[in-house]
Structure formats: C-alpha cells, structure tokens
Amino acid sequence: MKHFSQKKIISTLRRAALLIFAFMVSQGVHAKWDEERDMTTNGKEELVYYYKTNDQGQKLVLDKYVKRLIFIRSDKFYKRSIKQIKIDGVVLDVSSDPFSRYPEQTAIVFENKDEVLKKLFLAKKIEFNVLYGRDEALSTFQIK
Template sequence: MMHLYRLLVVAILCALASPTAFAKWDEERDVTTNGKDELVYYFKTNEQGQKLVLDKYVKRLIFIQPDRLYKRTIRLIKVDGQSIEVMSDPFSRFPEQTAIIFENKDEVLKKLFLAKKIEVFVRYNRDEAVSVFQIK
C-alpha cells in the first residue's frame, strides 16, 4: 500500500513539473543570487495591470499591484468558483507585493495549475475589491 502511495505522489509531482501542465500560465525566468540556478515562475496579468505569480518553490501565490503601495489584506480567493481561505503576508521591501499563503499547499497548487479563473478578494483598509485573472 505504501508503495502505491509513493508511486501516486511521484506521478502527481511529475505531472506538475512538466511544461505542458503550465502551458496556460505565462513563464518568467530568474537566476539565483549565486548565478548558478535558474528559477522558473509562472504568472498571469489581468486588464488592470495586476499580476498573480505562482511560486512553486515556496508554494504560494504573489499578488502584485504596482499602483497601490499601501497595505492590503487578502483572506479569500476563489479558484473556478470554489472558495479557499488564505492568509496574506506583505513584503516589507516590496510594498506592491503581497504573498498569499494557504494551508493545504499541495492540494491548492494543483487546483491553481489547472484553474481557468482565479478571483482574489483584496481589502485596502476599508475598501474591498475583487481582482479576476482568466487563465486560458
């Protein structure tokens, strides 16, 4: 039974690591500070110029809104209509960026990779807004 479980986990990880699994997301490459490793990030940009980056290394989303430099809170996202409670963590060095963290990281990442529509519910002090990202 344990062998079957390991085989299933390896198959899922291979499917997630294959380039065809990310074909719907745009791709961005970055080199680590030591210059030895190349990291690949997947992102989508909506009509408002907001960017959603899928960070598979830390297993989180990063919400970027360049024109809103003040603090934002994100407590909920919807992936294809399914609500997922999340926590947000603003970057101190990059105020336009907010990390979106979830409890069931592997399960949520799989849903995000396969998603067609992601809605991010953002709260700016007292104002609330919904940012929609269509993934084709």
C-alpha cells in the first residue's frame, strides 16, 4: 500500500476546495441574469439572451449578439428616449433607438461595446431616466 504524506493530502484537499470554490463563483456570475433562449429564423442556431425584470414590470435584455441593451416597457407612451445609464453608480452616455415593429421596445446602444457589455454583465444595479417628451421616469434594475 502506498503511503501518502500529510503535506500531499493537505495540498490535494486545498486544490479540491479551490476547484469547488471557483465552480461556485462562476455559477454565481451567470446566475445574476435570467436566461431566455430563442431560435434563429432559419431554426439552425439557438440564441441565449440575458434579462432582468424590475418591480415595475419593466424588462431589460442584455443582447450580447448585437452588443446592446433592450428596454421593454408596455405603456401608451412609445416615443421614449434614454440618454444616460448608471452602472453601479457610474454614469455612461448612451443613445436610444425605438424599434419600429415593436414600439414597447427601445434599444440602448453605447460606444466601447465590449467593455460596457462586460460591466453590464457584472453589474449589481443598473438605473436610467426614461424621457417621454418633457416627462421623466426612473427605471432601476437590481441584479442579484
């Protein structure tokens, strides 16, 4: 029978604990956003979108394919614009573009798409003001 030293056993246990910890942390990062799956129009590829819904029934979709956010709010005011968002308290200038076929949806686009997408994916809180002409409404999304 092979003899294992106490140092080897402790080293092996530490590695196992580190692997388990790394797995749990990686699962926690992906668990923050809810997932929604959709097939492409030709039905050959499955797309995964990440989203959050807030207490007001609004939905924020993280579109990693086009590298943008999509704000969804069903209301009678379809002419809306978003000029800034806050990601964990840091202000970021953005532009918005409503979808002509889906008036309840507004695309939020930004420069440095890869950098901002990473910040959004790791964010704990996203907030922004939605402008309806002169009226303003605050939307907040807690990512837990």
